[in-house]
Amino acid sequence: MGVDPEADASGIARPGQTGGLDAAPGGVLRFLTCGSVDDGKSTLIGRLIHDCGGIPYDAVVALAEDSRKFGTTGGGLDYALLLDGLTAEREQGITIDVAYRYFATTRRKFIVADAPGHEQYTRNMVTAASHCDAAIVLIDARKGILRQTRRHSSIVRLLGIRHVVIAINKMDLVGYDQPVFDRIAADYRALAARSDLADISIVPISAVTGANLTASAIEMPWYRGPSILQILESIDLHNDDLAKPFQLPIQIVIRPDQGFRGYAGTIAGGTLAEGDRVSVLPSGVQTTIASIGGTDGPCQSAEAGDAVIVTLTDEIDVGRGSILSSPDAAPEMSDQFAADIVWFSNQPLLRGRPYLLQMGVQSCIAQIGDIKHVIDTETFEPRSAKSIAINAIARCNLATSKPLAIEPYTTSRELGGFILIDRTTNETAGAGMIAYSLRRSQNVHWLGLGVSKEQRALLKGQKACCLWLTGLSGSGKSTIAVALDKRLHGLGHHTCVLDGDNVRLGLNRDLGFTDADRVENIRRVAEVGRLMVDAGLIVIVSFISPFQAERQLARERFAPGEFLEIYVDTPLQICEHRDPKGLYKKVRAGLIQNFTGISSPYEPPQAPDLRLAGGESTADALVETVTEELLRRQIIPS
Amino acid sequence: MPSHLHDLEAESIHILREVAAQFTRPVLLYSIGKDSTVLLHLAIKAFAPARLPFALLHVDTGWKFREMIAFRDDMARRLGLDLIVYTNADGVRDGVGPLTHGSEIHTDVMKTQALRQALDIHSIDAAIGGARRDEEKSRAKERIFSHRSAGHRWDAKAQRPELWNIYNGRIGPGESMRVFPLSNWTEIDVWEYIACEDIAVVPLYFAKLRPIVERQGALIMVDDARFVLQQGETVRQRLVRFRTLGCYPLTGAILSAAGSVADIVAELYTSRSSERQGRLIDGDRTGSMEAKKEEGYF
Structure with a gap:
């Protein structure tokens, strides 16, 4: 690619040219590259950086060595190796993580965020x-638009990226x-018009030769538009x-001494000046900004993107998770909303299972109420589904344990984008983008009951509680x-047994044994128990309840001390030997799928309130153990 | 301040505040170099007018440049900081050092193992470091909140997705987090910020005549009497500066006349070599940084 330096309209720093403190007048542009496995994505980025003088000399030497060892370019510099940093990736020749x-x-x-293109790496x-x-x-000129292209375009649109450059590569x-x-x-x-992508440029390039990467390519005089870099x-x-209206999510309270109480955070939208009235969410209380501290000390005003510490004229309740906002444009408080969820975890997202939701500084427990549909990432057509597998995208309704200050993701990334965390493993299991609120939480009130449960239990001479027996079949x-x-009835107490089989014959007769149905099974029983x-x-309650997360879900239905997890810990061999219902035989004969302990996991309680060694003692002895525990906890009087 | 530095500064302060809000016993890993110095400067800004809500931890291998130690102690005294200095006593007992045991064993015992010991002894749940993604290829893929399983191991293939500016700081028993607020800074950003904010750094970064021995192609400064000359080696006074700082026998100087921060920025704009080129410990084999990181190295 011969280029006349005079015609080079891009701002590549040449050797000998010194930058200064105004080196980046155009700020920082963060962009990602999307392409399939052989589209030449890493080559494009490696080459772009190289042509901009961004590859140090010793790295070029290392690259030459790597190219000989792993390269696919017949000994020439394989620019993709500059980016595929992890050893596994260099050996397999694919990009498995974001670099x-x-x-x-x-x-x-x-x-540059260099992300892998395969479908199984949608999450990356x-x-x-x-x-x-x-x-x-990237589009391979020999192949044209593929399903991957449509998928990448969908994700770009979903994440709200407004500037899209289509690089038709391998010209x-x-x-x-x-x-x-x-x-x-x-x-x-035509595709873009259907999926309303906004600002699009289309450029013919060759990442390998560098054509139209940093300057116009003489090989394609028919193309008169700008190069990739110029765009x-x-x-x-x-x-x-x-x-936007002013918004400041509070990260942390700064209290060096009694005289100073500052609230620190990064301004998410709008501008702020001393003396401004602000509304504090979730309480809705209004107050006035007394002072603003910027990164260089006290200042009169600040704007979106600034990390600040503010003080208020009134002593009111503000802490991590509070949002200061413009009083006449405060975000909505809601505990039910529709969102697009992208799932990252190998464990599918299940309806009803509680996850930890983190949205900037706000966090709470969230449950998926309804999976409205899974979105086909190639056509954006909806399909119905009961659970969401890894790398799938679905429109869902969520319910949260407390109201959050929210906005649609298209308006605000800070108050519209969230992650879902698995509470057992702490992994980031999914991400979500809020579409709209389903109802304003101000309208929700629990029906106040005239007689409390304490009063009812007092009348019965006991403390009401739920004894949750979990264990293998x-x-x-x-x-x-x-x-x-x-035994308890004999002692004059008021009890009730909820047994797995009996409940499945009635209340839960519509549920099967998939993971999603097991979660719903437990949820209903927990609600009835409450x-x-x-x-x-x-x-x-006598339920196998194999998953830690659902037992946790059940526990959270109850007040502290009201729920006792009792682990009937009987070795699998003994259970199978007993086989009171002949189920293990059927499992071994291949007649039953998804059987807990054999073909479906049982997660033993990590810290049960009581453990019963089911293989060692008689039922009567174990009942005595439970009764003693109830006495000890003063659930029943001695 | 140029807009890109303002944005990087705000992002780092946001991250530092998230650490303080999400963890109970964080610590700032202070290695005395320019990156930790900038990190410390940002941390002080993030919580002013309050004191730093966490201590500084320096893992001292016993082989740092003398000027680094003097700078460290002066800085801690001047700013009234809570500084923990930790050295692996087992390594000292066994006389482990880079000249006798080689760079790999020295780094493993005196840096990696020492860091793990220090974090365990002080029950640290989050260790904040000054590493940047542009330093090395495997660092380019590391998260800002980077999870460590019990035993401080990094599993590159099981990293948590990190979206927007939301940081998942939840950990289980025995686990911990490494946090890198400077992830998105480049070497030039760091120096431009040092210039803008007039931050004091160790004088070793500036060119000066220093006693230099050439060994395996690297320019090594003879900083104390423990450095034994090999046959054919001579010490010469040469005008050099250091681009990164570590253990003096393992850190190569570069020939340079850059005597001020402005000179360094100008030099970097024309430089054709990468920053860690002087680090002897990186070069052992391709993928060596990734292997060290999986073991718990910073």
Whole structure:
């Protein structure tokens, strides 16, 4: 690619040219590259950085060595090896994680998020896209628009990236042929019109030869548009957040001494000045900004993107999770909303299972109420589904344990984008983008009951509680439950047994044995148990309840001390030997699928309130153990 | 301040405040170099007018440049900081050092194992470090909140997705987090920020005539009497500066006349070598940083 330096309109720093403190007048552009496995994505980025002088000399030497060892370019520099940083990736020749790269021209600094393209790495691409202002979507000129192209475009749209550059790559392999380019460009424009992608540029390139990467390629005189780099340098990064209403999510309270109480956070939208009236969410109380501390000490005003500490004129309740906002444009408080969920975890997302939701500084417990549909990422057509598998995207309704200050994601990333955390493993299991609120939480009130459960239990001479027996099939749960029920009844207490099999014959007859149905099974039983505890009863639940998360969900239905997890710990061999219902035989004969302990996991309680050694003692002895525990806890009087 | 530095500064302060809000016993890993110095400067800003809500931890291998130790102690005294200095006593007992045991064993015992011991002894749940993604290829893929399983191991393939500016700081018993607030800074950003904010750094970064021996192609400064000359080696006074700082026998100087921060920024704009090029411990084999990190190295 011969280039006349005079015609080079990009701001590549040349050796000998010194930058200064105004080295990046155009700010920082964060962009991601999307492409399939052989589209030449890493080559494009490696080459772009190299041509901008961003690859140090010793790294080029190391690259030459790596190229000989792992390269696919027949001994030439394999630019993809610059980016595929993890050893496993170099050996397999694929990008399995997001890599961040940095380079600069005299116009602007760039942060490149290089994300893998395969469908099984949708989560990585979503992660990369969440940090970006722009995206380059690669298309192989020989192949045209593929399902991957449509998927990448969908994700770019979903994550709200407004500037999209379509790079039609490998033009060298189609003889730099204009009709090939024109045809693919027309196809893409049709696709973009259907999926309302906003700002699109389409460029014919060759990442391997560098054509149209940093300057115009003489091989394609028919293309008169800007190069990839020229487009990236000229994207308008005007900060739309400045025009929004003021919002400051509070991260932490700063209290050096009694005299100072500052609230620290990064301004998410709008501007702020001393003396401004602000509304504090969730309480809705209004107050006035007394002072603003910026990163260089006290200041009169601050704006979106600034990390600040503010003090208020009134002593009111503000802490981590509070949102200070403009009083006339406060975000909505809601505990039920619709959102698009992208799932990251190998464990599918299940309806009803509680997750920890983290949205900036706000966090709470959230449950998926309804999975409205899974979104086909190629066509954006909805499909119905009961659970969400890894890398799937679905529109769901969520319910949260407390109201959150929310906005649609299209308006605010800070108050519209959240992650879901698995409470057992702490992994980040999914991400969500709020579409709209389902109801304002101000309208929700629990129906106040005239007689409290304490009053009801007092009348019965006991403390109401739920005794939750968990264990394998055949561990002895039902036998213990029935014997315990008799024993407590004999002592004059008011009890009730909820048994797995009996409940499945009635209330839960519509549920099967998939993971999703097991979660719902437990949720319903926990709710029924709670209503009975509210009625003052000692409720004995006998349920396999194999998952820690659901037992945790059940526990949270109850007040502290009201729920006792009792682990009937009987070894599998003994359970199988007993086989009171002949189920293990059927499992071994292949007649039953998803059987707990054999083909479906049982997660033993980590810290049960009581453990019963089911293989060692008689049912009567175990009932005695439980009764003593109830006495000890003063659930029943001695 | 240029807009890109303002944005990086705000992002780092946001991250530091998240650490203080989400963890009970964080510590700032202070290695005395320019990156930790900038990190400390940002941390002080993040919580002013309050004191730093966490201590500084320096893992001292016993082989740092003398000027680094003097700078460290002066800084801690001047700013009234809570500084923990930790050295692996087992390594001292066994006389482990880079000149006798080689860079790999020295780094493992005196840095990696020492860091793990220090974090365990002080029950640290979050260790804040100054590493940047542009330093090395495997660091380019590390999260800002980077999870460590019990035993401080990093599993590159099981990293938590990190979206927007939301940081999942939840850990189980025995687990911990490494946090890198400077992830998105480049070497030039760091120096431009040092210039803008007029931050004091160790004088070793500035060019000066220093006693230098050339060994395996690296320019090593003879900082004390423990450095034994090999046959054919001579000490010469040369005008050099250091681009990164570590253990003096393992840290190569570069020939440079840059005597001020402005000179350094200008030099970096024309430089054709990468920053860690002087670090002898990185070069052992391709993928060596990734292997060290999985063991718990910073």
